[in-house]
Amino acid sequence: MESTLVALAGTTIAVVGTLLAPVLSQRLLSRAQSDQFERQERAADAQWAREQRVAERDKRRECYVAANAGYRRYRVELMNHLWRVHKGEVTPVARAALDDARHTMHGAFAEAQMAASDPVLAELDAMAVTLARAYDRVMRLEEADTSSEEVFEEIRVMLLRANDQWIGMRAVMRADLGVPGRAGPREAGP
Numbered sequence: 001m002e003s004t005l006v007a008l009a010g011t012t013i014a015v016v017g018t019l020l021a022p023v024l025s026q027r028l029l030s031r032a033q034s035d036q037f038e039r040q041e042r043a044a045d046a047q048w049a050r051e052q053r054v055a056e057r058d059k060r061r062e063c064y065v066a067a068n069a070g071y072r073r074y075r076v077e078l079m080n081h082l083w084r085v086h087k088g089e090v091t092p093v094a095r096a097a098l099d100d101a102r103h104t105m106h107g108a109f110a111e112a113q114m115a116a117s118d119p120v121l122a123e124l125d126a127m128a129v130t131l132a133r134a135y136d137r138v139m140r141l142e143e144a145d146t147s148s149e150e151v152f153e154e155i156r157v158m159l160l161r162a163n164d165q166w167i168g169m170r171a172v173m174r175a176d177l178g179v180p181g182r183a184g185p186r187e188a189g190p
Contacts, residue, residue: 025093041083056115057177063112064173069165070101070108071127077101078134078161083141102135117176123169130162 081098084090105128112124137155141148171181 003010017167036046058114060117061177063108063115063179065114066108067105067116067124068173070105071124071131071169074101074105074131075159075162075166078131079156081153082141082155082159085138090142090178105131116166119172120169120176123172127162127165127169130158130165134158134162 011128043149047084077098078101081090081094109128113121116124134155137151141155143149144151174181
C-alpha cells in the first residue's frame with residue numbers, strides 16, 4: 001500500500017506540475033515582457049529628452065548667432081555714423097543704415113530674451129545698455145551745432161570698449177553652448 005501511495009503522490013505531483021506549468025510560464029513570460037516594455041519606455045524617454053536638449057541648444061545657438069551678428073553690426077554702424085557726424089557727412093541713407101542696424105539688433109535681442117540662459121541674457125542686457133548710451137551720445141553730437149573733438153573722442157573710446165564687451169559677451173554665449181574657448185588676441189595670456 002505504501003508503494004501505491006507513493007505512486008499516487010508522484011502522479012498527483014506530476015499532474016499538478018503539468019497543470020501549473022502553463023500558468024507559471026505565462027506569468028514569467030508576462031513579467032519578462034513587462035520588464036522589456038519598461039526598458040523600452042525608459043529608452044524612448046531618454047531619447048526624447050536628448051532630442052529636446054539638442055533642439056533647445058540649436059534654438060539657443062540660432063538666437064545667439066543672430067544676436068551676435070546684430071549687436072556687432074549695430075556697433076559698427078554706430079562707429080561709422082560717429083565718423084560721419086564728425087566729418088559732417090551724415091546722409092539720409094547713412095541714417096537709414098544706422099536705424100536698420102538698430103532695429104535688427106533689437107529684434108535679435110527680443111528673440112534671445114525668450115531662449116537665452118541667464119548669464120547670456122545678463123551680457124546681452126549690459127551690451128544693449130552700452131550701445132543705447134553710445135547711440136544717445138552720437139545723436140546728441142549730431143544735433144549739436146558744432147562737433148566737439150573731445151566729445152567725439154569720448155564716444156569713440158566708448159565704442160572701442162564696447163568691442164571688448166562684445167568679445168566677453170561672445171565668450172559667455174560660447175560657454176553656454178558648450179563650445180570650447182580659444183584664446184584670441186585680446187584673450188591670450190602674457
